[in-house]
């Protein structure tokens with residue numbers, strides 16, 4: 001079974017499909033425009049400067065060093081007051097197949113309600129229930145999609161594909177957050193699967209990445225694509241309260257009894273607090289709704305590409321084990337998928353309240 005995790009210890013991969021395009025573009029850019037420059041302030045390092053300017057640090061670190069070689073101090077330290085060139089962004093050119101930028105989730109007014117086609121015919125209409133999250137921006141990314149179904153479990157002869165179940169919970173969460181006044185971007189989107197109530201969600205391969213890009217097969221290219229989508233949107237939403245929520249299901253051995261796990265990136269205090277707040281919410285909900293069940297989830301630091309390279313506070317959530325019988329029940333019953341998304345909403349509201357007060 002393929003694991004959905006990816007660490008940073010990946011050898012650099014040549015993106016052959018875009019090499020020529022990117023090189024051409026860079027050449028044109030070099031002759032047509034100058035680099036953007038920044039002035040180093042006290043406390044700045046290459047990593048933080050790249051992050052602040054919407055770059056995935058691991059992607060651009062070497063290029064930054066090459067561009068600014070002569071101006072760097074010992075161990076590539078930035079020198080306060082010096083001007084540094086920022087690399088040209090490659091992926092904004094390489095991955096946006098269709099340059100037409102879609103609104104967060106396309107909507108139109110229906111009376112007092114707003115209709116969002118992404119949620120499908122049954123759930124498309126939303127009535128705002130409160131303004132609790134007005135001002136908050138969420139980037140919701142369900143795991144895998146397109147040519148990659150993620151982990152696959154089998155139940156009663158049906159294939160349970162991770163990407164479909166993660167997507168359904170993510171959609172339900174998106175709807176919950178919009179009901180509370182938030183702005184939501186679905187980073188992975190399926191053009192024709194709305195919220196589905198049936199137990200067995202039919203696998204397909206037509207998901208796209210924001211704004212409307214074909215999802216590549218290569219794991220690294222796929223992770224890079226969704227991370228860049230978030231980072232590009234961050235530039236548009238700078239200064240707002242933002243959270244990046246990544247939702248997976250995953251597979252482990254059949255025997256392993258797993259629960260909901262929350263991961264944050266090393267060094268991200270906001271991500272850590274977010275993960276802890278979500279876990280506490282789950283503990284409280286289990287205590288109320290299933291007091292004898294016990295909750296075995298946890299919060300931990302983890303080296304994962306999408307949360308390391310996103311410039312927005314991020315949490316990576318594993319909803320359970322798609323190969324475990326008990327967890328399978330959590331996924332195939334639509335009320336359970338709804339409950340999980342309600343609890344995530346409540347945890348995110350708690351996180352928002354803590355952050356803005």
Ligand SMILES: [Zn+2]
Pocket residue numbers: 003004005143144150151162248249250
């Ligand atoms: Zn996964």
